[in-house]
Structure formats: structure tokens, C-alpha cells
Amino acid sequence: MIAEIISIGTELLMGQVLDTNAQFLSRRLSALGVTHQRRSTVGDNPVRLKETYAAALGRADVLITSGGLGPTGDDITKSVLAELLEEPLVVREDALARLKERFSRMNRVMPESNIVQAAFTKDSIILPNENGTAPGAIVPCDRFGAGKIVIHLPGPPAELEAMFDASVAPYLQKRSGSALVSRYIRIFGMGESEAETRVKDLTQGSNPTLSPYCSPGEVMLRATALCSCPSEGAAMLAPLVSKVRDRLGDVVYAVEETDGGSLAKTVIALLIDKHQTLSVAESVTGGMLSSMLVSVPGASRVYAGGFITYMNERKEAFTGVRHETLTRYGAVSEPCAIQMAEGALLRAGTDIAVSVTGCAGPDSDERNTPVGQVFAGVAVRGRAYAKALRLTGSRQHIRALACLHALNLVRMELIKGDASALNE
Amino acid sequence: MIAEIISIGTELLMGQVLDTNAQFLSRRLSALGVTHQRRSTVGDNPVRLKETYAAALGRADVLITSGGLGPTGDDITKSVLAELLEEPLVVREDALARLKERFSRMNRVMPESNIVQAAFTKDSIILPNENGTAPGAIVPCDRFGAGKIVIHLPGPPAELEAMFDASVAPYLQKRSGSALVSRYIRIFGMGESEAETRVKDLTQGSNPTLSPYCSPGEVMLRATALCSCPSEGAAMLAPLVSKVRDRLGDVVYAVEETDGGSLAKTVIALLIDKHQTLSVAESVTGGMLSSMLVSVPGASRVYAGGFITYMNERKEAFTGVRHETLTRYGAVSEPCAIQMAEGALLRAGTDIAVSVTGCAGPDSDERNTPVGQVFAGVAVRGRAYAKALRLTGSRQHIRALACLHALNLVRMELIKGDASALNE
Numbered sequence: 001m002i003a004e005i006i007s008i009g010t011e012l013l014m015g016q017v018l019d020t021n022a023q024f025l026s027r028r029l030s031a032l033g034v035t036h037q038r039r040s041t042v043g044d045n046p047v048r049l050k051e052t053y054a055a056a057l058g059r060a061d062v063l064i065t066s067g068g069l070g071p072t073g074d075d076i077t078k079s080v081l082a083e084l085l086e087e088p089l090v091v092r093e094d095a096l097a098r099l100k101e102r103f104s105r106m107n108r109v110m111p112e113s114n115i116v117q118a119a120f121t122k123d124s125i126i127l128p129n130e131n132g133t134a135p136g137a138i139v140p141c142d143r144f145g146a147g148k149i150v151i152h153l154p155g156p157p158a159e160l161e162a163m164f165d166a167s168v169a170p171y172l173q174k175r176s177g178s179a180l181v182s183r184y185i186r187i188f189g190m191g192e193s194e195a196e197t198r199v200k201d202l203t204q205g206s207n208p209t210l211s212p213y214c215s216p217g218e219v220m221l222r223a224t225a226l227c228s229c230p231s232e233g234a235a236m237l238a239p240l241v242s243k244v245r246d247r248l249g250d251v252v253y254a255v256e257e258t259d260g261g262s263l264a265k266t267v268i269a270l271l272i273d274k275h276q277t278l279s280v281a282e283s284v285t286g287g288m289l290s291s292m293l294v295s296v297p298g299a300s301r302v303y304a305g306g307f308i309t310y311m312n313e314r315k316e317a318f319t320g321v322r323h324e325t326l327t328r329y330g331a332v333s334e335p336c337a338i339q340m341a342e343g344a345l346l347r348a349g350t351d352i353a354v355s356v357t358g359c360a361g362p363d364s365d366e367r368n369t370p371v372g373q374v375f376a377g378v379a380v381r382g383r384a385y386a387k388a389l390r391l392t393g394s395r396q397h398i399r400a401l402a403c404l405h406a407l408n409l410v411r412m413e414l415i416k417g418d419a420s421a422l423n424e
Numbered sequence: 425m426i427a428e429i430i431s432i433g434t435e436l437l438m439g440q441v442l443d444t445n446a447q448f449l450s451r452r453l454s455a456l457g458v459t460h461q462r463r464s465t466v467g468d469n470p471v472r473l474k475e476t477y478a479a480a481l482g483r484a485d486v487l488i489t490s491g492g493l494g495p496t497g498d499d500i501t502k503s504v505l506a507e508l509l510e511e512p513l514v515v516r517e518d519a520l521a522r523l524k525e526r527f528s529r530m531n532r533v534m535p536e537s538n539i540v541q542a543a544f545t546k547d548s549i550i551l552p553n554e555n556g557t558a559p560g561a562i563v564p565c566d567r568f569g570a571g572k573i574v575i576h577l578p579g580p581p582a583e584l585e586a587m588f589d590a591s592v593a594p595y596l597q598k599r600s601g602s603a604l605v606s607r608y609i610r611i612f613g614m615g616e617s618e619a620e621t622r623v624k625d626l627t628q629g630s631n632p633t634l635s636p637y638c639s640p641g642e643v644m645l646r647a648t649a650l651c652s653c654p655s656e657g658a659a660m661l662a663p664l665v666s667k668v669r670d671r672l673g674d675v676v677y678a679v680e681e682t683d684g685g686s687l688a689k690t691v692i693a694l695l696i697d698k699h700q701t702l703s704v705a706e707s708v709t710g711g712m713l714s715s716m717l718v719s720v721p722g723a724s725r726v727y728a729g730g731f732i733t734y735m736n737e738r739k740e741a742f743t744g745v746r747h748e749t750l751t752r753y754g755a756v757s758e759p760c761a762i763q764m765a766e767g768a769l770l771r772a773g774t775d776i777a778v779s780v781t782g783c784a785g786p787d788s789d790e791r792n793t794p795v796g797q798v799f800a801g802v803a804v805r806g807r808a809y810a811k812a813l814r815l816t817g818s819r820q821h822i823r824a825l826a827c828l829h830a831l832n833l834v835r836m837e838l839i840k841g842d843a844s845a846l847n848e
Binding site for chain 2: 012014015019020024025026028030040041042043052280283284285286288295297300305306307308310311314317347362395
């Protein structure tokens with residue numbers, strides 16, 4: 001089964017909107033084992049859209065469109081295809097009823113112009129939209145070849161993603177008669193090439209497969225089984241995932257069924273599991289580390305908060321860093337990181353505290369600390385330590401990497417009881 | 425002049441990489457006044473790439489490719505075009521010398537495989553790459569029509585963006601014989617439709633033009649003049665920008681020559697200008713507000729840091745919120761926001777302090793505070809106030825909007841001396 005994606009909307013060509021839908025659909029098609037060879041982006045122009053439809057239907061079995069299902073004159077996705085198929089768009093009473101009901105739930109009367117959102121060619125399968133007004137559709141296009149279809153999805157990402165997962169993925173799986181089940185193996189603390197070398201022989205298999213899966217600033221592996229049902233897939237994947245864990249050890253911080261994990265999520269889950277509380281003292285990261293923790297729903301059960309000591313003198317005032325530590329070693333130093341963590345532990349009254357201090361650039365500080373020099377510290381009752389890091393990249397990238405390293409120190413402390421013994 | 429973009433790389437079709445290059449190029453083409461009607465994405469497949477080149481060269485004057493200029497067998501961008509043009513790729517000694525020099529600066533010997541990066545068809549204009557090894561090129565394709573060209577750019581965004589701005593933009597401007605000069609007018613505190621209504625008549629002009637420019641969570645207008653040189657453009661734009669400022673008032677927080685501003689940048693600049701220092705007390709935003717401030721280089725001159733009081737009892741401990749305030753009004757309340765700001769002001773010893781407390785969901789808190797209820801507070805010596813907000817969207821979106829509202833309160837305090845008098 002060969003698929004193509006057509007992203008529709010002049011706002012995409014103007015660069016006003018970043019096409020995250022195309023990436024979402026590409027990942028899902030790849031996870032479903034559907035071959036995806038081309039993607040086209042066109043504006044709200046009937047002539048060019050028609051040409052694009054015709055060319056793509058000549059090549060592919062399944063076309064997926066995103067956007068252009070709204071009620072205005074610019075929304076031509078359905079009508080241009082109907083014209084190409086030489087079939088009229090007919091208002092479907094079931095879809096119209098759902099649309100009217102949606103408006104009445106919002107205490108609004110449906111404008112006349114929205115009726116067009118309930119109109120489809122006659123054999124279309126209508127896909128309900130849980131997050132917006134525009135229904136999607138699976139439109140048979142047999143005149144271009146037996147079994148060929150176009151799948152219309154709405155443009156807003158929340159609507160498109162929910163509709164794909166609820167209606168399109170099961171349809172495509174059923175059609176192909178098989179299922180693809182995956183495990184996402186998330187890694188921190190080992191480079192991509194090192195990780196790949198250690199599992200190289202495991203990546204040679206044809207079913208299940210194991211392959212690197214890129215994500216900015218992260219290393220991930222994906223194990224995927226082609227199978228007849230999810231439980232069979234789970235059974236096929238378990239021994240492979242177990243081998244990967246054996247080869248890589250503690251750098252594997254999560255194994256999940258979907259691509260939605262993060263180090264912060266793992267840390268919050270570990271804290272809950274072990275009944276521990278956490279606080280932070282941040283300098284160079286300036287709240288970014290805390291914000292990552294707070295982005296996890298439920299964080300307030302175990303994450304207390306902390307201190308942002310951006311100006312040096314606040315390191316003394318907020319976290320009790322000693323004045324002579326700052327004058328002797330500077331703010332970007334191991335002793336300062338340790339004292340920041342100790343101060344947060346004491347003042348926030350948590351079981352663990354983590355600190356970050358460093359220089360993210362663009363310029364060195366007044367002590368000529370090199371850009372990218374960072375120290376992350378951890379304190380627990382009776383014990384504290386810090387790790388020196390040399391990070392590279394832009395100011396934002398250095399800050400983000402520093403947060404991930406700090407989160408990983410907390411993770412190692414939680415699973416080992418002493419992350420200070422860690423090798424690099 | 426009609427342009428098309430071709431994004432090349434199997435990693436794009438697999439969804440491993442989000443195509444931010446396409447958005448960057450689209451925005452730049454639009455700013456340069458170049459018509460851009462289609463975009464294609466293809467993998468590292470010679471047959472499909474050749475078809476895509478031929479079809480696009482049939483329609484457009486300028487094709488811009490991104491990706492596939494590396495030294496490996498997968499990198500086919502130049503060779504497939506050369507084949508279509510029936511011209512050989514020839515190693516260019518100037519490009520080879522620069523490439524070798526780059527490797528020697530990194531203390532590495534250039535691998536033999538990299539020589540191909542210095543090979544181009546004979547009339548190509550080579551574009552230097554300041555941030556990587558792969559040079560770009562402007563390749564004449566007159567056999568498809570007089571003056572037609574293909575512009576090859578490297579895939580990594582930092583390399584592509586710098587090369588476009590340094591080499592491609594001036595080339596396209598020179599070719600079109602005119603310049604486009606823009607001003608980006610950034611707005612906070614007024615909805616898009618309200619802002620558009622107030623300047624509607626100004627958007628009818630043909631040169632200079634004024635049009636809405638979408639950016640997630642923000643409202644922006646772009647004024648653009650088609651002119652013969654930048655100084656002429658500046659003179660054409662000044663009266664238009666001045667009229668927009670008159671119509672919209674204080675909601676205009678920045679007018680800039682490029683699309684790179686932010687509320688945090690404006691706030692840091694105002695603080696520096698007015699010799700004031702700032703601290704924060706964050707609950708629901710959990711460090712995100714602080715992180716936005718720290719993302720501005722030079723923030724440490726005026727931004728002290730602050731307190732993350734994520735668990736309720738830390739609101740008392742860190743910022744001195746009174747216990748009875750929490751029991752009587754709850755943590756998501758006007759009195760709590762005011763006391764958080766007052767506490768940060770006192771304990772951080774700054775001229776201004778800003779606070780945020782609220783409920784971002786996914787669930788209501790134990791007092792049944794509705795998701796999206798947020799209070800932002802400001803304290804200066806002798807005076808404090810808070811603003812109630814009702815925000816909608818996902819947990820992350822509510823948190824980000826809360827940060828922007830808090831930053832805007834600080835901005836208004838700095839320009840007016842009392843933002844509490846503001847109307848909604």
C-alpha cells in the first residue's frame with residue numbers, strides 16, 4: 001500500500017503555519033508500515049489542487065489531505081476532488097445533525113454557511129470530529145484504480161491527530177490485514193553511535209525490527225513487530241526489548257508504547273513510586289528545569305518548587321551559597337552547585353534537591369568561564385555531589401541539555417541511591 | 425518570478441525530522457515578494473527526485489532545494505539535477521580548497537568521500553557555507569527556459585538559514601531589481617480581529633502593504649514596502665507604522681526589522697533602559713516565565729531570579745503568603761497573587777516583582793477552581809495589584825499564555841507606572 005500526503009492551505013506556502021501535521025502523518029504511516037514516498041503542499045487554488053490530486057492518484061493507493069474542510073470559499077479540498085471524480089457533493093443528514101448538535105452545545109445557531117461541512121460524495125465514509133466542526137471522510141476513487149481512496153482530514157492539529165488515531169489508523173490496519181506494534185526505547189547518557197554499535201546485530205532482524213529513531217537532543221530506538229494482533233506483537237517484542245535493556249543498561253530511561261515520553265515524566269513517576277519529594281535551585285537554566293517538571297500532569301504530588309538564583313548575590317540570599325565560595329571558585333563551580341542543592345534541600349524541605357549553574361553564552365562570564373561549562377548538583381540528606389559538563393550549541397540548546405543532565409542525575413539517584421559513582 | 429521548494433530526504437517522509445526549513449524559506453520568499461505556489465517533499469530516491477525536478481522546472485522560474493548535499497551515497501540532490509541537465513559534476517578547486525581548510529581548522533584530515541561536496545556543474549555559482557562543510561549552489565537550468573535556476577541549500581537549519589540570508593536573498597533581490605523592506609509590528613493584549621478592524625483601511629494600500637502575520641499565540645502585523653533601496657523603504661514605512669501605533673496604542677510592544685522579537689526581550693530592554701530590576705514568584709507556570717526572561721542574552725543585568733512555589737505550603741515558606749489567605753481564598757486567588765509578588769519583591773530586593781498562580785489542568789484543583797483560571801500579580805515599592813485571567817487551551821498553552829500576560833503587566837508597569845488602571 002503506497003500513500004501520499006497533500007497539505008492544503010495558502011498559509012502553509014506563506015510560511016505562516018509550520019506543517020506539523022505532515023510530520024505527524026508521516027510518523028503514523030511509518031508506524032503502520034504504509035509506504036510513503038511523496039508529499040505535496042499546495043495553496044487554496046482549485047487548478048493546482050486538481051492537478052496535484054490527479055498526479056498523486058496516478059501514483060498512490062491512498063492519499064491523505066490535511067486542511068481546507070472549513071465553511072468558507074477558500075475551503076476547496078472536498079469540492080475539487082468531487083469535480084475530478086465527476087460526482088456531486090450531497091448533504092448527509094447524519095453529519096448535518098451532528099454538526100447542528102455541536103453548535104447547540106456551544107449555545108450557538110449554526111450559520112447557513114456551515115452546511116457545506118456536512119456534504120460529501122455519495123459513497124464516502126464520514127469520520128467524526130471530536131474536537132471541531134469539520135467531519136473528515138474516506139472517499140472511494142475507484143475510477144483512478146480499484147480500491148484507491150482519498151482520506152480528508154481537518155487542518156487544526158488537535159482535530160487531525162485525534163481523527164487519525166480514532167478512525168484512520170484502524171481503517172488502514174484492517175485494510176492491510178495486519179497490525180504493527182511498537183515499543184519506543186528512550187535513552188539518555190549514551191551517544192547515538194555508541195548505542196547503535198552495542199545493538200548492531202539486533203538491528204539486522206526483519207520482524208521484529210529495531211531501528212534508531214531520531215528526536216532532537218535525544219537518542220531513541222524503536223522496536224516494531226508486524227503481527228496479526230497487538231497481543232501477538234507484545235509477545236514478539238518482549239525478548240527484543242529485554243536484550244536491548246541488557247546491552248544498554250541504565251541509560252534506558254523509558255520503554256513506552258507511544259512516542260510521548262520525557263525524562264521529566266520518568267523522574268516524576270519515580271518520585272511518586274518511591275514517595276520522595278524534589279526541589280530545584282537553578283541559575284543558568286533559569287526556570288527551564290522546573291518548567292519541564294511542571295509540564296508533567298500530577299507533578300504537584302512530589303515536586304515542591306524551588307529557587308531561581310540568576311544574579312550571583314541571590315545564590316547567597318536564596319540558597320545560602322557561601323560568599324567565599326563565590327569569590328574563590330566563582331558561581332560556575334562544583335562547590336557552588338553543591339551548596340545551591342544543599343540550600344534548596346534545607347529551605348524547601350524536600351528529600352532530594354537538584355541544582356544547575358553554568359555559562360550558556362553568547363559570551364563568557366567575568367571569570368572567563370568557557371561557554372558551555374555547566375555544573376549540576378544533587379543533594380539528599382547527609383550527602384551532596386556535583387557533575388561537571390561541557391556542552392555545545394546555542395544558548396537555548398546548552399540550557400536545554402543542562403536540564404536533561406540534571407534530570408538524569410535525579411533519576412540515577414532515585415534508582416541507584418548514589419549517582420555520584422556514575423562513570424561518564 | 426515564481427518559485428517552488430523541494431525538500432529532499434527520506435527522514436522527512438519517515439517523520440523523523442520536522443521540515444522547519446520549508447517554513448523558513450516560505451517566509452523569506454514571501455518577504456522578498458517572490459510568488460511561491462507549491463512545495464514538494466521527496467525521499468533519497470533518484471527516479472522520483474528526477475521526476476519532481478522536471479515537473480517543477482516546467483512550472484517555476486526558481487527551484488530551491490534543501491538537503492542531500494552531504495558526502496554519502498544517499499546525497500543525490502546535485503547528481504540527479506546534473507543528470508537531468510546532461511552536464512557532468514566537476515570538482516571546483518576553490519570550493520575544494522575551502523573544504524580542506526575547514527577540516528584542517530577542526531584538526532582533521534578531509535576524508536576522500538567529501539571531495540564530492542566540492543563538485544558542481546560548470547556554470548554554477550558556489551554559495552559558501554559558514555556553518556558546515558557542504559557549499560550550496562545556484563545552478564543555471566536554461567534548457568528548461570531562459571533564466572531558470574535551481575538553488576541548492578544544505579539541510580541543517582542553521583546552515584540553510586545563514587546561507588539564504590547571506591547569499592540567496594541578495595541574489596534574488598538583485599535579480600528582481602528591487603528590494604522589499606519590512607517592519608514587524610508585535611502586539612499583545614488585543615485580539616487579532618479587533619486589531620485588524622482598527623487598521624482595516626490601512627490594509628488596502630498596495631505599496632507599502634500592511635497585513636496580518638500569524639505567529640502562535642501572538643498577533644503581529646507586517647508592513648512591507650517594495651522599493652529600490654532600504655533607505656527609501658524606511659522612509660515609505662515610517663508614516664504607515666506611525667498610523668498603526670496611533671490606532672492601536674500601547675498594545676504595540678515592539679516594531680522590528682526582522683521577525684525575532686518577544687515580550688521577554690521588550691521587558692528586558694525596558695528594564696535596562698529604566699534601570700529597574702525584576703524578580704518572579706511562579707506557581708502554575710513553574711519556571712516558564714523566568715526561563716523566557718533568561719532566554720534573552722544580557723538578562724542578568726536586570727533580572728535577579730525568584731521563587732517557584734509549586735506546592736501550596738511553599739507559597740508561605742518562600743514568599744510569605746499568609747496561611748489564612750490560602751485557607752480563606754485558596755492559592756488561585758487575587759490576594760495570593762498579590763502576596764506572592766510582595767514576598768518576591770521583599771526577599772529578592774528588586775524594584776519590581778511579578779507573580780503567577782492558577783490552574784492549568786488537566787483537572788480542577790481541590791477547591792474546584794476552573795481550568796484556565798489564572799491570577800498575575802505585580803508589586804513595586806508601596807503598591808501591588810493582580811489581574812484575573814480566564815485562559816483556554818491545553819495545559820502547556822495555558823501556562824505559556826499566563827507567562828505572556830505576566831510579562832505584559834510588567835511592561836505596562838514600566839511604561840505607565842501603574843498597570844492596575846488598565847482596561848481589559
